[in-house]
Amino acid sequence: MQPIGFKSHDHGTCIAHSVTSVQKQCAERGLQLTPVRQRVLEILLAKHQAMGAYDILAVLKADGFSAQPPVAYRALDFLVGNGFAHKIERLNAFVACSHPSSEHVPAFLICRVCENVAEGIANLSEDTVAASARDAGFIIERAVVEAEGVCPNCDGAQP
Amino acid sequence: MQPIGFKSHDHGTCIAHSVTSVQKQCAERGLQLTPVRQRVLEILLAKHQAMGAYDILAVLKADGFSAQPPVAYRALDFLVGNGFAHKIERLNAFVACSHPSSEHVPAFLICRVCENVAEGIANLSEDTVAASARDAGFIIERAVVEAEGVCPNCDGAQP
């Protein structure tokens, strides 16, 4: 699977598709995609960049929602907990999931210049990681790969 | 390479070997392993568990070192920057490196029950991650794998 985020694409439909997909899944799984939750998802989808909780909060405030930290964190917990968004631990920030329809180990390619984030899919089960875990008797419940570097748009432009 | 941390081992020599190894490398590379830095390394080595900066600070304080946050963070920056320790982003915490003598992509197996951490080595270059990055034109400078789950000592004991 290809990461998206560094290649030009029709971002309008990209957003629309994602929202529709999440709405559909929520309906199927009996989850409530409430106004705040959907709005936070849209905010995240607006760009392929990680956003901090307080950045999101500022947008929510401008939209007339209550702007206390828990508002943002609760919505983010919902989205992350149900696989509609991910937290980039390295940045203490969040991104909408690019592959919301399937279970996967996300692999983030984080550009340290423009801060855009592309999400690929790692295949740890065929990596030495899975072998190590197996040998150690460790049961992996969830995992994430975070890679920092330079994206093609920034390579050459900025060192 | 095997992760360590979940199997019983002679932890005394484990610590001693690590300290000696780091001392040797610092000498070779012209790095100053000052008292605070070495002490923080020892504190991290004391257990195969991630420690927060403020936990470390508390120990430093008990040892008579200055106990302002920058003291701990500077020592940690030194250790992490030179590959003698790693930051576990998911936990906002730090661990001594188990393989301080080689460049590697660390893969952490984090037990959510006992909070012990084992460090293995990922081989992303043969993972789909490397292929995705290559296809996207993304240059990976550093990466980390963080896997959360249950270690063999806790499996069965606690759900």
Add this chain to the structure above:
DNA sequence: TTGATATATGTTATAGTATATCATAACAAG
């Protein structure tokens, strides 16, 4: 040795991230 430069530490203050807690509202099930 001395002085210049770089590196490391001491200290205060503050910025940034996240959660605990309690109160209220909306709604469905019994």
Add this chain to the structure above:
DNA sequence: CTTGTTATGATATACTATAACATATATCAA
């Protein structure tokens, strides 16, 4: 209707990290 559940509102606080500036210590060239 009242009980249980889920979501939201609101306040306060805890936890994590860094900026900024002063002082000290090491390193090295002249």
